[in-house]
Amino acid sequence: xxxxxxxxxxxxxxxxxxxxxxxxxxxxxxxxxxxxxxxxxxxxxxxxxxxxxxxxxxxxxxxxxxxxxxxxxxxxxxxxxxxxxxxxxxxxxxxxxxxxxxxxxxxxxxxxxxxxxxxxxxxxxxxxxxxxxxxxxxxxxxxxxxxxxxxxxxxxxxxxxxxxxxxxxxxxxxxxxxxxxxxxxxxxxxxxxxxxxxxxxxxxxxxxxxxxxxxxxxxxxxxxxxxxxxxxxxxxxxxxxxxxxxxxxxxxxxxxxxxxxxxxxxxxxx
Amino acid sequence: xxxxxxxxxxxxxxxxxxxxxxxxxxxxxxxxxxxxxxxxxxxxxxxxxxxxxxxxxxxxxxxxxxxxxxxxxxxxxxxxx
Numbered sequence: 076x077x078x079x080x081x082x083x084x085x086x087x088x089x090x091x092x093x094x095x096x097x098x099x100x101x102x103x104x105x106x107x108x109x110x111x112x113x114x115x116x117x118x119x120x121x122x123x124x125x126x127x128x129x130x131x132x133x134x135x136x137x138x139x140x141x142x143x144x145x146x147x148x149x150x151x152x153x154x155x156x157x158x159x160x161x162x163x164x165x166x167x168x169x170x171x172x173x174x175x176x177x178x179x180x181x182x183x184x185x186x187x188x189x190x191x192x193x194x195x196x197x198x199x200x201x202x203x204x205x206x207x208x209x210x211x212x213x214x215x216x217x218x219x220x221x222x223x224x225x226x227x228x229x230x231x232x233x234x235x236x237x238x239x240x241x242x243x244x245x246x247x248x249x250x251x252x253x254x255x256x257x258x259x260x261x262x263x264x265x266x267x268x269x270x271x272x273x274x275x276x277x278x279x280x281x282x283x284x285x286x287x288x289x290x291x292x293x294x295x296x297x298x299x300x301x302x303x304x305x306x307x308x309x310x311x312x313x314x315x316x317x318x319x320x321x322x323x324x325x326x327x328x329x330x331x332x333x334x335x336x337x338x339x340x341x342x343x344x345x
Numbered sequence: 346x347x348x349x350x351x352x353x354x355x356x357x358x359x360x361x362x363x364x365x366x367x368x369x370x371x372x373x374x375x376x377x378x379x380x381x382x383x384x385x386x387x388x389x390x391x392x393x394x395x396x397x398x399x400x401x402x403x404x405x406x407x408x409x410x411x412x413x414x415x416x417x418x419x420x421x422x423x424x425x426x
Contacts, residue, residue: 125396151412231389241422242422249415250415250418250419251415252387252410253387253415253419254383254419255382256383256386256417257376257379257382258379259381260383261382261383261386262379264379265378265382269378328375331375332375334373339372
């Protein structure tokens with residue numbers, strides 16, 4: 076290898092240990108287990124645990140609601156009010172309350188999957204595998220199409236989408252294809268990719284700084300390398316805090332957009 | 346405009362209320378990427394096809410810029426006013 080090496084030492088260097096795509100590749104949990112259990116990998120386990128977490132959380136909070144809430148019910152009600160007042164009502168309107176079961180579970184399902192990126196032992200956001208955002212975005216997309224056609228009619232849906240009121244006449248001809256491509260193809264695509272890319276990049280960043288710290292402070296401790304290792308250690312703490320912020324934000328944005336698409340399907344003038 | 350009559354219609358917030366402002370701002374902010382991408386794809390693609398047909402090479406970048414401009418105009422028109 077002729078590339079310049081960081082602190083060339085004998086044998087292996089840090090560059091042989093930079094985390095790459097391999098940190099997203101997980102073999103079946105039980106490698107010698109039966110073939111029908113091969114689907115159970117770390118990412119699928121995290122999806123299952125997140126689903127379980129939201130079920131247990133909602134069950135404990137709302138199973139036997141008291142007039143004066145306490146304990147888990149308190150947390151559940153604050154969470155419910157947050158999703159209702161920040162997502163459902165602004166995006167859909169007063170009839171947004173009807174969509175709360177869907178929006179509430181979507182938000183917390185994604186939030187748990189994202190936060191598993193910073194939970195010790197799990198330490199992998201399940202949404203950094205693009206299949207999971209794609210499935211979630213497809214659910215919203217199919218629902219949006221169904222609601223649009225149900226509430227506006229097939230012709231009305233395309234008319235409202237491609238020819239919104241308030242534009243001078245001939246400009247419609249050149250803007251309609253943009254609207255069509257944007258709404259039918261690119262919107263679900265950006266919806267899924269926004270969540271995936273944020274989680275993927277964040278996980279890679281944390282893994283990078285953590286392996287810098289591990290390599291220079293534990294594996295190959297040298298006087299010169301210790302400085303780099305300390306920077307890597309501090310950066311991995313800072314990035315973890317930043318990731319918690321990004322993970323919550325992306326779960327919120329995904330739910331916000333889902334509500335916005337539903338709202339647009341129900342009230343096309345928005 | 347098609348607008349289904351719904352029983353909840355009476356309870357909806359006024360168009361000028363805070364909720365509605367918040368909603369249209371967020372809609373505008375988050376729909377920009379897909380509009381910009383699709384504007385560049387449609388008119389960049391058209392330019393690329395014309396380039397192939399006419400044997401020129403300038404229409405592809407011009408198409409991308411035109412598409413970008415049109416997409417921003419569209420966002421401005423739908424949400425900016």
